[in-house]
Amino acid sequence: MDSYPTAPEITASARRLVSRFPGAARLRRIGASRAGRPILLLSVGHGPRHVLVVAGAHPDEPVGGATALTLAERIARGDRLSAATDPALATWDIVLCLDPDGAALSTNSSSGLAGYYRTGFRPIAAEQPEWAPIVSNPLPESAALFRLIDELRPFLQCSLHSTDVGGSWVQLTRDLPELAAPFGVSAAELGIPLQCGTYDALYWENPSPAVYVLPPPDRTGRLAAGSENIGLSTWCAPLAYGGVTAIVEVPMWATDLAADPTPYPAADRTLRELAELVLDGGRQVTAVLDKARGFLPPAQDDPLRRVLEWMADGLYAMVADSWTPLARQAAAATHPGDPRILTTAQISALNIVARRQPVRAAGLLLRLLEAAADPAAPGLHRELDELLTTWCADFERALRVRWVPVRHQVEHQTRTVLAAAESALKTLR
Numbered sequence: 090m091d092s093y094p095t096a097p098e099i100t101a102s103a104r105r106l107v108s109r110f111p112g113a114a115r116l117r118r119i120g121a122s123r124a125g126r127p128i129l130l131l132s133v134g135h136g137p138r139h140v141l142v143v144a145g146a147h148p149d150e151p152v153g154g155a156t157a158l159t160l161a162e163r164i165a166r167g168d169r170l171s172a173a174t175d176p177a178l179a180t181w182d183i184v185l186c187l188d189p190d191g192a193a194l195s196t197n198s199s200s201g202l203a204g205y206y207r208t209g210f211r212p213i214a215a216e217q218p219e220w221a222p223i224v225s226n227p228l229p230e231s232a233a234l235f236r237l238i239d240e241l242r243p244f245l246q247c248s249l250h251s252t253d254v255g256g257s258w259v260q261l262t263r264d265l266p267e268l269a270a271p272f273g274v275s276a277a278e279l280g281i282p283l284q285c286g287t288y289d290a291l292y293w294e295n296p297s298p299a300v301y302v303l304p305p306p307d308r309t310g311r312l313a314a315g316s317e318n319i320g321l322s323t324w325c326a327p328l329a330y331g332g333v334t335a336i337v338e339v340p341m342w343a344t345d346l347a348a349d350p351t352p353y354p355a356a357d358r359t360l361r362e363l364a365e366l367v368l369d370g371g372r373q374v375t376a377v378l379d380k381a382r383g384f385l386p387p388a389q390d391d392p393l394r395r396v397l398e399w400m401a402d403g404l405y406a407m408v409a410d411s412w413t414p415l416a417r418q419a420a421a422a423t424h425p426g427d428p429r430i431l432t433t434a435q436i437s438a439l440n441i442v443a444r445r446q447p448v449r450a451a452g453l454l455l456r457l458l459e460a461a462a463d464p465a466a467p468g469l470h471r472e473l474d475e476l477l478t479t480w481c482a483d484f485e486r487a488l489r490v491r492w493v494p495v496r497h498q499v500e501h502q503t504r505t506v507l508a509a510a511e512s513a514l515k516t517l518r
Contacts, residue, residue: 120233153249370447371405
């Protein structure tokens with residue numbers, strides 16, 4: 090496997106799998122997107138206990154669909170038979186693509202970072218099915234997933250995600266102690282660094298390298314900015330039935346800095362520089378957007394424009410401001426073992442976030458400018474394209490990135506999900 094399958098290709102592969110394993114696999118529709126696209130569930134096995142796997146929650150994170158197909162194939166064939174994969178004991182229910190509307194807008198080129206950002210699409214938070222509930226926005230995709238969780242009562246939900254640059258990590262709603270060893274072994278065998286410090290879970294419990302456990306509901310100060318209501322997300326829904334959720338992240342491009350635990354010198358100064366980096370990049374993209382607003386499609390009619398306006402309306406500042414307490418903390422550290430010291434891995438994670446936000450916006454605006462008929466559009470496109478090219482080259486150089494083959498991304502995510510299922514099942518006994 091050398092490329093990511095598209096949503097139509099994933100559906101076609103699932104239908105073929107059902108034809109090849111008619112006694113073990115079946116496909117059904119569990120809902121529809123806002124635009125009426127079907128949300129399909131591929132189920133393998135007939136056991137009384139359920140593992141729920143969710144692919145395609147973020148359309149710019151393309152590995153999940155390939156992993157979903159790989160998992161279904163292995164379970165249908167009876168590979169690596171265990172209590173968690175025995176079709177008589179467990180049923181694997183796999184949502185092939187939770188956001189088919191977003192998938193239709195994201196082609197996810199893997200030809201370098203610049204190609205990826207020119208073709209990717211990620212909706213605003215209020216239109217992300219797993220995340221929308223925390224901002225009180227009802228979506229039919231979210232409702233379909235909540236209904237499915239209530240129906241299946243899964244002992245494990247695995248949400249399949251990927252990150253553009255970094256390492257691999259797992260976020261859990263409850264610790265699974267036996268997951269850490271196979272997760273770490275898999276990453277090492279495939280040459281994928283562990284993400285020992287991540288923006289999303291900087292203050293979560295960290296029982297083992299790159300494994301993070303959601304803090305108690307009253308510890309909102311330990312959550313990333315904007316995620317204070319995370320308990321309302323689809324990730325936390327299985328908790329009502331004694332289940333656990335694992336969010337499994339794998340990188341498209343890896344950086345070994347993600348796994349570096351050494352203290353980072355002058356972290357407070359670097360954080361201030363990163364805050365300015367995201368703010369300055371945001372200002373430059375917004376300046377081009379200001380010149381184009383008069384001829385771009387209105388935000389209410391165009392999802393790309395909605396993302397651009399959402400980012401311009403405070404997202405860059407929110408990200409930068411969230412690092413002020415970190416900078417104060419780092420500046421207050423007094424000795425080598427001080428827990429307030431930030432590591433190279435943690436700083437690299439924030440470096441990725443700082444660079445990602447403006448370049449993501451630039452890629453979306455370039456697509457709108459390409460489609461615009463206004464005579465000013467080509468000049469603005471050239472200006473912005475030069476910025477994106479420069480930013481991506483700096484990104485690759487600063488983080489020393491290297492491409493992770495798609496087959497390795499898929500294999501690592503597949504192994505991690507299987508290990509999580511075996512670990513979660515043992516906690517039920």
